[in-house]
Amino acid sequence: MSDIDVHHLAAAYALDALDQRERAAFEAHYERCDVCRADVLEFRGTMAEVAGALSTPPPPSLKDRVMADIAVTRQLSPSLVAPVPAPTGRSRGSWAMLAAAAAVIIALVVGVVAFNGGNDDDPFNDELAAVLEQPDSRMIELDNQSDLDGMFKVAWSPSMGKAVLMGENLPVAPDGKAYELWLISGDQSMAMYVLDTAGDGQVHRSVPTPAEPTAWAITMEPVEGSAVATGDIMFIAEV
Template identity: 20%
Template sequence: MNIQAYIESGILEEYVLGTVSPQEKQEVECMSHIYPEIKEELLRTESALEEYALKHQTPPPASLKESLFAKMNFDSVKDIDDTQADELTIGKTEQVSDETPGILQPVNTEDPKVISNVFDRVETREVTPFWAKLAVAAAVLLAMFAGWSAIQMTEYKGSNEQLAGEMNEMKAEMAGLKQGFDYNHSLAGLYSDPSYKVVKMAGMPKSPESAVSAFWNQQTNEVYVDVQKLPAAPAGKQYQLWTIVDGNPVDVGMLDNQFSGKVLKMKETKPGAVAFAITLEKEGGVPSPTMEQMYVMGKVS
């Protein structure tokens, strides 16, 4: 398991932002329990995102409440008095007919009057209680605040995505510094630095045209690799660097599959290396080299 490559893949940032699939989420949580380095990086990423969110959070504008209530009309409603209610009702009984014998009819002792608006529809105004208006106003206020909150969440998510992008760029820059961000300058510096031993690895029968140079600091045991020519690794495969110390192969790390134009920083080796070699292994590496898959090798002169 190449822990550093897993950390640099960006999946931890996606996990913190909540953009991973359920399977990836389970994978990250499992890896963080197995590998303390991944758990530490995950906690550091969560802390960085939380700090960024707190630093860039936007509180609701102070004028929001006043502007909302200014648009509301809370005028009290006047009740309709009994006199107005009586005017809306016509309670007179008319004599229907006095031609029907045997049926007593109401007698109107007053002079008959013609009601001109008898067929007009009487409109009744419905009175809305004050508390109902207040509830509607509160609902409108809540809806507007919810809308404002949604906008803020969208902006916050956009800020998180921007932060994730910036973090990826920073990681790329850091990786570039580790692997030789300025390729020509780093390569020239390694060739001219007397503390580094240059080991030329020539192509083996598996790939005669391949050529790779290793730079070994014999005081610190740091190792860098410059790939001049090497076939692209097939899917599911990755190149692995080895040193031979006391007749035994020592793993010095996996080559980035995007090795073109880079000076790759590898793991530190053990003192006393007599040779360097590169084999093609399954992605992530193996504990011992597959000799049939050796592509280049070079002795330490």
């Protein structure tokens, strides 16, 4: 999908009128597009007014249920990362199961994986769509803490045990170095993949998730990959 096409999706996005694949493509685009971000904010403000005109008080009993719920619901910490609305399902039951399973899973260091950056007909798009179609899928943009350009997003589904990584606009790694993806689960960091930006600054990669991620991170490592991170965190998102 070209950038021009993506720009035109801002209005439909603000109305939640994109299917999941287009939603993901647009979200990957708009965080770094000032025009689209401004459009979406404005359109959402407009629709908030329309929403106000729909006002219908819920039954009074609902407040008691909500207040009872929140009293036993932990709040997320302020984020260092801009939250990206993710398509979410109702059931989170599988998370607990996965966390238990993760305790016995040994992470693998996977060697250098060379692959081509994505293009419009990339089968990666189907992999991304398959993940996003899961009711428990999440998507998050990693906060860029480096001095370099570029962005990463990760979408994953615990029930599928699979994640897809999207990188855009990435500078080529210095000679002998490469980006490496880490899945952080509790106090464990698992080396996932060494990433090759293939010269066009894009990374499209699907990876298994051997454990429940509590954060995703990218560091710069020697090109053969590290089992233990040696570089500074360049991109990070807490889940």
